Amino acid sequence: MEQDYDIFERFPDASVRCLIRVHGTGHVPKVLEGRGKQTTNECFAMNIRTREILARVNDKVARRTELIKHLTHQGSARPVR
Secondary structure, X not given: OOOEEEEEXXXXXXXXXXXXXXXXXXXXXXXXXXXXXXXXXXXXXXXXXXXXXXXXXXXXXXXXXXXHHHHHHHHHOXXXX
């Protein structure tokens, strides 16, 4: 059975607004990516009943974590003399 996911946008003041409801997991990526291109705010898809977050775009925390991880791995990859 396909589930419904609501697409939310989180604003800089931490408020959240529901934008649209999407039926089925197959439609979520296209809708979420489209919205992510229209704003720099974090957007995410969540099943309201289960509170499961299926996907996120423009997530600054995730990007910061990836950057730190990347820099940490680069730093440890230096040759030992």
